[in-house]
Amino acid sequence: MIKYVIRRLMMLFPVMVGVIFLVFFIISLTPGDVATIILGDGATEERIKDLREELGLDDPLIVQYGNYMIDLVQGDMGKSYSTGLSVAGEIKQRFPNTFKLTITAIFLSVLISIPIGVISATRQYSIFDNIGMIVALIGISMPSFWTGLILIILFSLKLGWFPSGGMKGIMSLILPAFTLAIASTASITRTTRSSMLEVIRQDYITTAKAKGVSRRSVINKHALKNALIPAVTVIGLEFGVLLGGAVLTETVFSWPGIGRLMVESIQRKDTPMVLGCVIVFALSFSIVNLIIDILYAFIDPRIKSNYS
């Protein structure tokens, strides 16, 4: 097990190198000159030239990439082109906010989706099931920036229950977390339902019933644990979707997290800052999926025996 975890952690390195490489070159393909953006349209030719030299923008791209990687390995993520602040410092300050938002969202989704999925499966084709699945379909179909706006209009402009943006206390967390959770809730619900439906038709469920196990504990003890395996996979993947959604949701709700930082940095062509954000996102996603893979072992003993 420990060997497996170490092997997986080692695999993070090539993944990160690949991610940085891709993003680095994609940013360089976007139009606009960094020096001009920083200095503004009124800057003289001379000053722009000096700045380009200072930032090393005249070097070939591959050399720039090499320099960035060398600094990164030494733990230096560089300075923001636009503010001059250290990228690492900025991320350290913003990351907890994004973490708080996504973790709340994933908890919300799991808390809502697993029970609904289970009840829908055990009462297949009932009214509860039908309504649940229709709501889930709508949930999947709504883009989070749209849901966010609708929630703001309804709950903060009309009803005035929650603040429409910013980060002040628990009340301001509710709307963005909920916005972020909606799409994932929907897909986790559907997965839970379908895997539950498959599990309750298995022979071992009949065996459990034939033992005299009550209906409730057949579902909670015998079926749910088996049905959770596909559900947990989706939860891991949904986490990636959540991080992506955080970029939009944070912008809509002016949430001072990494997602919003990244959007702002892209607009300013602030390469070091964008790369810093991407590294954090990629790392979080990889680590969450590693945690999910380790969780499997605790749910399913057959998988555990493969890990040694």
Place this chain on the structure above:
Amino acid sequence: MKGTVLKVENLAVRYVTEDGIVQAVNGIDISVEKGSTLGLVGETGAGKTTTALSVLRLIPDPPGEVVSGKIELDGKALMELPESKMEKIRGGLVSMIFQDPMTALNPVLKVGDQIAEAIKIHQQLSQDKALQKAREMLEMVGIPGARMNEYPHQFSGGMKQRVVIAIALSCSPKLLIADEPTTALDVTIQAQVLELMKELKEKMDMAMIMITHDLGVVAEVCDNVAIMYAGRIVEQGTLEEIFNNTKHPYTEGLFLSIPNIDDRKAELKPIRGLMSDPFNLPPGCSFCDRCDYAMDKCATEKPEKVHFSPDHFVECHLYPDNKEFQLKGGKG
């Protein structure tokens, strides 16, 4: 005779599906005496498993539906019991062994816990005591007690079936229903498992219903035999009566389908055709299309029961008029 454990009267079960109604069981009567074994024999789709599941009231509903019938287990009328009382009976008074041991155990629970669960429910023991008893049950079926902390995937097929047997017997049921317990096993393991079941059955003085399509298994363990075809019991009697005084053409067909070990060159005589479409059973005898003895009225009239002894009856048009009629034994 020490009294009756199970009495099933006029049981009819159907499955309502989108494609039509499957008449799985069509009015059967079964009774099982204390300590005896009834063999329920028939080909796939004859309604054997449906009959067994009805006794436990585990017919999946929907699509299954018990149309009529009385089931009396150890003096209790099961069809009238509320679900909560039924839970006490399942695994306590009657338990069941399933066909495929590979899928009958929950893959994410330890085998010890799976055995202990039944014990905890029916004997109100603490977790520790139930696990202790589970260990004893494992050892009784020939698996070292230390393996109770392992998961089903760590066991072979034969071992899994032993675990299933341990679960079924853990609360000393009065009736054990074994649904083709050896079909999914290796031939070498089959004999072991059968021997084990026979031995435990005698030790615990249980009655048993052995569902099978293997007449070899029947000869080995059963006292009485009921031959099922298309949801009806077409012939029933003691083991000797069925084997030595076969009356129904279908029963005869089953015997003729067994390879003869003394004459390996002899050609097998399989029963021709397929079982009648369960969506659309014929108005007369269901076996009519495949029967070498079929007469005109077989296609239109349901045959009545004809008794040859208190235990032995057959449902066939050959006999009411001529009780001395002899089947050809495959010579004709």
